[in-house]
Amino acid sequence: MKIHADYEGGNIKVIKTEGDTIFLENELRTNVIDWFYFSFCVEGAQGKTLTFDFSGARRLGYWGPAISYDYKKWWWQDEPGKSTFSSFTYTFGPDEDKVYFSQGIQYMPERFDALAEEIGLKKEPFSLSEKKRQMYSFTLGTGKYEVILTSRHHACEATGTYIIEGAMRELAENDKAFLEECKIFAVPFIDHDGVVDGDQGKGRSLDGVEVHDHNRDYTEDAHYDANRKIMEHMKANKEYIKGCLDCHSPWISGGVNDTAFIVQRSDIEERNTKFHKCFVEESKGLPLSCREEDVFPPNTEWNKDGGPKFTTIAVKLVPDVLFSFTLETCYYGFEGNKVTQESLILLGRAFGRSIARVVRDSTK
Ligand SMILES: [Zn+2]
Numbered sequence: 422m423k424i425h426a427d428y429e430g431g432n433i434k435v436i437k438t439e440g441d442t443i444f445l446e447n448e449l450r451t452n453v454i455d456w457f458y459f460s461f462c463v464e465g466a467q468g469k470t471l472t473f474d475f476s477g478a479r480r481l482g483y484w485g486p487a488i489s490y491d492y493k494k495w496w497w498q499d500e501p502g503k504s505t506f507s508s509f510t511y512t513f514g515p516d517e518d519k520v521y522f523s524q525g526i527q528y529m530p531e532r533f534d535a536l537a538e539e540i541g542l543k544k545e546p547f548s549l550s551e552k553k554r555q556m557y558s559f560t561l562g563t564g565k566y567e568v569i570l571t572s573r574h575h576a577c578e579a580t581g582t583y584i585i586e587g588a589m590r591e592l593a594e595n596d597k598a599f600l601e602e603c604k605i606f607a608v609p610f611i612d613h614d615g616v617v618d619g620d621q622g623k624g625r626s627l628d629g630v631e632v633h634d635h636n637r638d639y640t641e642d643a644h645y646d647a648n649r650k651i652m653e654h655m656k657a658n659k660e661y662i663k664g665c666l667d668c669h670s671p672w673i674s675g676g677v678n679d680t681a682f683i684v685q686r687s688d689i690e691e692r693n694t695k696f697h698k699c700f701v702e703e704s705k706g707l708p709l710s711c712r713e714e715d716v717f718p719p720n721t722e723w724n725k726d727g728g729p730k731f732t733t734i735a736v737k738l739v740p741d742v743l744f745s746f747t748l749e750t751c752y753y754g755f756e757g758n759k760v761t762q763e764s765l766i767l768l769g770r771a772f773g774r775s776i777a778r779v780v781r782d783s784t785k
Pocket residue numbers: 574575578623669670
């Protein structure tokens with residue numbers, strides 16, 4: 422039997438094995454705060470029942486780990502009594518020679534490339550990552566106006582990328598007329614290295630002391646090339662940019678973290694509220710929705726308007742922007758409002774319809 426993380430997105434350290442229990446830790450790497458992302462593969466454990474134990478650290482949601490055989494299709498373990506927030510027990514079937522386990526449902530660049538092929542996105546070189554990997558932007562439509570969509574400022578936050586995919590699918594399939602007015606410009610993997618290397622990304626530090634991750638880097642002397650490129654793009658296209666939306670996942674679980682919510686800003690609160698109302702209407706009745714109460718108030722707790730994050734720089738560089746906020750989409754949700762690959766795409770489709778409604782309303 423082999424437990425490893427030798428693949429894109431992999432992140433695990435095996436501490437010790439005692440009988441059928443394997444003690445694990447996730448790797449924090451350049452993080453200066455604790456975080457919860459892990460992803461590992463078990464090969465050759467057919468017929469065994471094993472317990473994977475994170476020694477009390479909170480690394481799992483309500484339904485055990487996300488599971489995959491091919492790293493593309495994901496489901497929750499969802500066996501009552503088999504998991505806690507820090508451990509799970511899994512029985513490998515006779516044919517399960519290779520099983521991936523992850524803290525959340527994954528979304529890797531390969532999937533976005535396939536989407537680009539399928540629905541005809543224009544894929545163009547955008548930036549070079551810290552480790553000199555080529556990063557891309559993806560454009561849908563030809564309109565003179567533009568809405569910018571980003572995700573993975575924090576590498577592990579894969580739910581946000583499903584929202585972008587859903588929004589693009591919806592507009593490509595059902596609203597071509599809108600795309601002649603307004604294009605969607607997406608950079609779905611801002612911390613590209615972190616996504617591929619399986620880093621946390623959230624809480625990353627450059628000096629080992631201060632948090633300086635990709636969503637703390639929108640400053641005059643930005644460290645990351647991708648952040649500089651985003652700012653250049655905003656400056657160059659500010660007359661035409663209608664919206665700037667940054668898709669994230671929140672803390673692991675509990676309370677507001679079990680919902681899809683808008684991180685509100687005080688400077689353009691009314692404008693964002695208009696979008697939120699549309700989004701509530703468009704997502705009503707879906708298996709995962711954004712409700713009226715799913716708003717995090719501005720300048721409360723961790724939500725600071727002035728921080729050097731994507732939405733702050735958007736409001737500064739594109740003062741007439743119709744909406745600019747972070748959408749936090751939960752990792753798990755709750756019964757009746759549950760995260761799956763399918764429910765995330767449906768919520769993203771509602772996000773796409775909301776974009777079209779608000780932009781149309783401003784240009785008619
Ligand atoms: Zn985030």
